[in-house]
Amino acid sequence: MCAHSSGAIGFPLRLLAREVYDRVVAIKGEKQVALITGEQRIEPPDARYFLCTAEAMPLRRPGMGGGPEGDFAFVALDEAQLAADRERGHIFTDRLLHARGREETMLLGSATLEPLVRQLEPKAELVERPRFSTLTHIGARKLSRLPPRSAVVAFSAEQVYGVAEMLRRFRGGAAVVMGALSPETRNRQVDLFQSGEVDYIVATDAIGMGLNLDLNHVAFAGLTKFDGMRQRRLQPAEMAQIAGRAGRHQRDGTFGVLAGMSRDGGRGAPPPEFDDEEVYAIEEHRFAPLTRLYWREPEPRFDSIEVLIADLEAPPDHAALAAAPEAIDLAVLKRLHSDGITEAVKGAGSVRRFWEICQLPDFRSQGTDMHARFVSRLWADLSTGYLGADYVASRIAQLDNVQGDIDTLQGRIAAIRSWAYICQRPDWVLARDEMAARARAAEAKLSDALHARLTERFVNRRTTLLMKTAGQDASLLPITIGEDDAVLVEDERIGHLEGFRFVVDTSAGHEDRKMLLAAAEKALPGILAARATKLTDSGMDGVTIMDGALHWQGHAIASLDLREGKVMPALSPARDLAMLPAASREAFMAALEGWLTTRLEPLAPLEKLHEAARDPAAESEARAIVHTLIAGHGFARRDKSGLMHLPKELRPFLRRLGVTFGALDIFVPALLKPAPRQLLHMLGIDRRPLQSAMLPVIAEERNLPSGYRPAGEQAIRLDLAEKVFRAAHEARSKSKARKFFFDSALPVSIGLEPANYRRLMSAAGFRLQKAPALAEGAFGPPVPDKWEWQPSSRRAASGKSLSRGKPERGKRERSPQPKTVAEGNPFGALADLMR
Numbered sequence: 156m157c158a159h160s161s162g163a164i165g166f167p168l169r170l171l172a173r174e175v176y177d178r179v180v181a182i183k184g185e186k187q188v189a190l191i192t193g194e195q196r197i198e199p200p201d202a203r204y205f206l207c208t209a210e211a212m213p214l215r216r217p218g219m220g221g222g223p224e225g226d227f228a229f230v231a232l233d234e235a236q237l238a239a240d241r242e243r244g245h246i247f248t249d250r251l252l253h254a255r256g257r258e259e260t261m262l263l264g265s266a267t268l269e270p271l272v273r274q275l276e277p278k279a280e281l282v283e284r285p286r287f288s289t290l291t292h293i294g295a296r297k298l299s300r301l302p303p304r305s306a307v308v309a310f311s312a313e314q315v316y317g318v319a320e321m322l323r324r325f326r327g328g329a330a331v332v333m334g335a336l337s338p339e340t341r342n343r344q345v346d347l348f349q350s351g352e353v354d355y356i357v358a359t360d361a362i363g364m365g366l367n368l369d370l371n372h373v374a375f376a377g378l379t380k381f382d383g384m385r386q387r388r389l390q391p392a393e394m395a396q397i398a399g400r401a402g403r404h405q406r407d408g409t410f411g412v413l414a415g416m417s418r419d420g421g422r423g424a425p426p427p428e429f430d431d432e433e434v435y436a437i438e439e440h441r442f443a444p445l446t447r448l449y450w451r452e453p454e455p456r457f458d459s460i461e462v463l464i465a466d467l468e469a470p471p472d473h474a475a476l477a478a479a480p481e482a483i484d485l486a487v488l489k490r491l492h493s494d495g496i497t498e499a500v501k502g503a504g505s506v507r508r509f510w511e512i513c514q515l516p517d518f519r520s521q522g523t524d525m526h527a528r529f530v531s532r533l534w535a536d537l538s539t540g541y542l543g544a545d546y547v548a549s550r551i552a553q554l555d556n557v558q559g560d561i562d563t564l565q566g567r568i569a570a571i572r573s574w575a576y577i578c579q580r581p582d583w584v585l586a587r588d589e590m591a592a593r594a595r596a597a598e599a600k601l602s603d604a605l606h607a608r609l610t611e612r613f614v615n616r617r618t619t620l621l622m623k624t625a626g627q628d629a630s631l632l633p634i635t636i637g638e639d640d641a642v643l644v645e646d647e648r649i650g651h652l653e654g655f656r657f658v659v660d661t662s663a664g665h666e667d668r669k670m671l672l673a674a675a676e677k678a679l680p681g682i683l684a685a686r687a688t689k690l691t692d693s694g695m696d697g698v699t700i701m702d703g704a705l706h707w708q709g710h711a712i713a714s715l716d717l718r719e720g721k722v723m724p725a726l727s728p729a730r731d732l733a734m735l736p737a738a739s740r741e742a743f744m745a746a747l748e749g750w751l752t753t754r755l756e757p758l759a760p761l762e763k764l765h766e767a768a769r770d771p772a773a774e775s776e777a778r779a780i781v782h783t784l785i786a787g788h789g790f791a792r793r794d795k796s797g798l799m800h801l802p803k804e805l806r807p808f809l810r811r812l813g814v815t816f817g818a819l820d821i822f823v824p825a826l827l828k829p830a831p832r833q834l835l836h837m838l839g840i841d842r843r844p845l846q847s848a849m850l851p852v853i854a855e856e857r858n859l860p861s862g863y864r865p866a867g868e869q870a871i872r873l874d875l876a877e878k879v880f881r882a883a884h885e886a887r888s889k890s891k892a893r894k895f896f897f898d899s900a901l902p903v904s905i906g907l908e909p910a911n912y913r914r915l916m917s918a919a920g921f922r923l924q925k926a927p928a929l930a931e932g933a934f935g936p937p938v939p940d941k942w943e944w945q946p947s948s949r950r951a952a953s954g955k956s957l958s959r960g961k962p963e964r965g966k967r968e969r970s971p972q973p974k975t976v977a978e979g980n981p982f983g984a985l986a987d988l989m990r
Contacts, residue, residue: 156204157182159258162229163205165212165250167237167364169194170338176206193516194575195595209237209246214254230256234364235264236445238271241382244449245479251275253453267392270444274475288402290395292434293372295414299325302372303354307413308362308397309376318376318413319357319613328614332358332366335520337568339602344609353614360389363397373401373410378427384480391436391443394429398437410437449479457506460497464489483526488513490527496534509534511580518572529573537583544586548593550574555597557604561612564605571598634678636686642679654710655683655731684739691746698750703839704729705747713747715838720769722762723755724838757830760813760823761789767812777805780821784814788841788861789826790873796821817877818919820864824874827862835861851875852906866918867911875905879912880919887944894924894941920946 156162157179166172169192176190176197189202191211205213209232232254238247251262252275262272262279272279298321301307307322307329309315315333322329330348332341348356349369356368360380375397379388389397402408412428429437436442450473455466467485470478481489488510491497500509512534517526536542554571557564571594578584578591637643640652650659657679690696690707697707704711705726712731715724726748732740767773768781780801783791798821801809806816813823825831829849835841846853846860853863855870863870871879879902886897902912913923922945926938 156229156231159228159256161203161227162231162256163207163212163227163254164231164233165207165209165254167209167234167243167247168338169208170341170366171233172206172208173338179204179206194572194579194598196579196591209243209250212250212254214250227256228258229260230254231261231263233263235262236268237264238268238448239445241384241449241480242482245451245453245482248448248450248476249453251448265392265396265442266440267442267445271446271448271475275448275473286399286440287405288407290398290401290438291407291409292429292438293409293411295412295428296372296374297414298322301326301355301374301413302409304370305354305372305374306356306358306362306368306370306400307374307376308358308360310359310380312359314376315357315359316613322355322357323613326355328353328610329355329357331609331613332356332362334359334361335565335569336605337572337598337602339599340568340605340609343602343606347610347614357613360393360397362400363393366400367403368400369403370401371406371408373398373408374413375411376413378412378429388427391433394433395437395440395442447475447477450476451479451482451485455510457503457510460488460492460500460506460509463506463510464492483517483523484514486523487527487530490523491531491534494527494531496531499538508537512537515573515576518576519566519569533577541582542577542584544584544590547574547578547584547590551590551593551597555600557600561605561608564601564608568598568601568605571601634682636682652683652686654706654708654712655686655729655735656710657734680734680736680739683735687735687739687743691743695747695750698747700751700754700834700837702837705751713744715751717838717840720765722758722765722840723752726751755834757828758826758834760825761785761831761835763812764823767808773808774802774805776801777808780809780814781812784821784823788835789831790820790822790862793817793819793821815874815877817873818880820873820877822862822873822877827872827874832861850906864915866907866915867913869907869911871905871907871915876915879905879907879915883916883919883921883942884944887942894943896939897921897942916942920944 156164164172164175166175172190172192176188180188183204186199186201187203189199189205190197191205191207191213193208193211205227207213232247232250235247235251238244238251240247251272254260262268266283269281272281296302298307298318301322307318309318312333312335315331319329319331330344330353332344336344344356345366345368347353356362356370358366362368375394378394379386381387398408398410400408401410450471452466452469456462464485467488468478491513497509500506512530515526515530515533519526521529536546551571551574554567554574556567559567575591575594575598578587578594581587584590634649635643636652637648641648642650642652642657648660650657652658690698695707698712699706700715703715703717703724705713705715710731711729713729714727716727717724726744728740728744732743735743764781764785768778768785770778773781776797779797780791783796793816798816809816813825815822815824826835827849829847832841832845832849833847836845841861844856844858844860846863849862849872852866852869852871852875853860855865855868859865859870862873864873864876866876882901883897887895890896897916899909899912902915903909907915916923922943924941924943926940929935929937
């Protein structure tokens with residue numbers, strides 16, 4: 156065409172028209188090339204080359220000159236054998252008979268059309284273009300054993316979805332192509348396959364026309380289809396049209412059926428196989444010639460609706476032609492005429508306009524009844540003139556909604572295609588160009604959304620990527636760690652790391668989990684080894700001790716096994732480290748042990764106690780107290796420690812270990828600090844409640860934290876309680892009297908309330924002597940209270956006097972008073988002797 160001064164080509168699909176339009180634009184430029192379809196019109200004023208659907212071909216172009224048979228130097232009709240199609244055949248027959256170029260006309264189609272072309276155009280020159288590659292039948296193949304770069308052809312939407320779902324499970328996904336898809340969606344799905352993102356495509360028989368794919372194999376999920384009238388077996392020529400998609404140029408292709416699919420496309424029953432004659436016909440490309448082409452009067456009269464119908468149903472006058480079956484446009488015309496809708500349709504202009512409206516394609520595939528209702532409403536709106544721009548815009552806006560599932564989006568695209576067709580008519584819509592642009596924009600948005608839904612449902616990119624590496628060393632998989640510790644294969648997320656544990660992505664189905672885990676088990680050791688090295692180099696930044704284990708990022712990496720006679724526990728690697736290589740794991744565990752040793756330095760006093768308990772040179776009495784202190788995690792009550800059995804000469808031995816002998820407790824002050832108490836709790840050695848800050852005074856609790864002694868309604872740390880007791884004894888020593896004054900400033904400054912500190916003192920054997928109050932009218936400071944120490948008090952020995960009740964009052968000793976003896980009493984003399 157481009158070798159001529161002008162030209163036009165009619166295609167069976169607007170997808171093909173658009174594809175060739177882009178190629179011609181690249182050669183001739185946009186100003187010289189036009190695209191005309193039912194739903195889109197790009198027509199520059201100086202256009203000389205027209206790419207059209209067959210229905211939209213301009214047969215005459217006044218003003219361009221030329222011979223009597225047309226105004227284009229070149230005219231071509233693609234897939235001319237569609238003249239035998241029941242629905243559209245009469246359109247192709249009309250173009251075959253009447254579309255002519257001044258210089259050259261080409262009819263492109265199957266060799267089955269040759270006898271009819273000879274009858275209709277005896278002078279036509281017939282040129283064959285043989286297929287360079289061969290097609291070979293390879294029988295049935297299971298879905299799980301389909302070779303890569305295969306297409307599966309099904310004959311219903313349900314069958315297409317079912318096969319695509321299975322391919323998603325077994326092979327990672329497939330592109331989907333159906334006649335109900337918009338051209339934009341179909342192109343996007345084809346690109347998904349052509350780019351290699353998926354290795355399989357599932358399609359209806361629409362794949363047999365207008366799609367040039369990089370296919371190696373075509374598998375038929377069934378060999379029957381519904382042709383609009385009945386369920387029938389495919390003709391050999393139709394089989395070859397589909398199977399011929401396999402192989403390109405000089406590369407051979409194969410075809411066969413899909414094993415495990417029943418005759419209706421379900422799974423289970425054996426599928427119908429190609430018979431020998433069909434295989435021979437497809438492989439040798441030998442088919443029975445067409446015997447007739449469908450024809451319908453292309454230029455009917457518009458005198459009345461009855462005359463129009465009669466002309467459209469008139470039989471042809473040539474033996475090679477047959478009357479076309481009733482197409483949807485004629486069926487709608489007759490239905491509306493029988494319903495009385497056409498009573499007001501009078502005059503040639505009105506009849507012509509009514510017929511043009513009836514020719515609106517049934518994009519929704521709703522059938523005659525539903526489509527007739529839509530056409531009737533459209534005629535009612537157009538009978539008085541044009542459709543208003545606001546009305547059309549509102550209809551388009553209602554459809555411009557990308558929410559919904561696949562079927563919903565397909566329905567909206569079909570509906571928007573109807574409005575795109577309406578907006579292309581020159582005398583139907585006001586502001587036609589603007590409305591047509593809105594319809595195209597809405598269709599583009601819906602097509603993008605439909606492509607996204609199809610890809611989301613039928614493509615599992617993770618599985619696809621992993622399947623492509625099947626048979627290779629999985630350690631070569633390009634696995635990387637992204638943000639948030641995501642594990643990526645070629646930027647596709649397959650899971651994430653929690654510490655050193657690989658977690659499969661939650662969106663992965665059950666069938667994908669084994670594959671993802673298998674890939675990770677072989678590919679992650681190197682990454683985890685680098686992760687361990689990085690953590691070691693950081694000084695174990697983020698590692699914590701908790702619940703008897705070492706944690707990192709909230710997950711255990713090693714358990715701490717307590718050992719008898721040792722503060723340092725034994726380290727055991729957690730299961731999360733199992734994927735680390737052995738050498739890396741050993742080095743990492745050694746680094747963890749070194750870090751833990753440094754971390755446990757505050758427990759050095761406790762380790763000294765353990766060493767002393769194992770020292771054979773230590774006396775048994777001293778070792779007994781050491782064991783008691785170890786069991787108490789650094790402290791013990793004095794009355795239960797066995798201190799009464801310890802000779803005084805052994806006390807220096809214990810003091811060298813940091814032991815303090817208090818009034819009520821024996822303890823190691825270094826172990827009462829926050830750091831060692833926290834470590835004992837984190838290691839699981841001390842199970843009592845933890846007071847992490849080791850505050851001087853806390854509220855009294857039923858289960859006191861370690862290192863505290865009750866003091867009324869409060870509790871005080873053991874070393875500070877001992878500080879108070881020592882200050883009291885120093886005050887008693889300085890007084891040199893039985894009763895002494897003691898300043899309460901120290902316990903109050905520590906945080907004890909007066910009533911609670913008095914109970915603490917009482918527990919250590921001190922008794923309060925309240926000073927008398929000032930006499931009424933007296934001035935000056937009150938006399939301070941005095942204290943008296945009673946070391947023999949049971950409370951000092953037992954330490955049980957810190958209940959919330961009142962302390963016991965001591966009994967006052969009284970000297971015996973002589974009794975008066977009555978005079979003359981015989982015991983009087985004895986009483987005198989006793990005195």
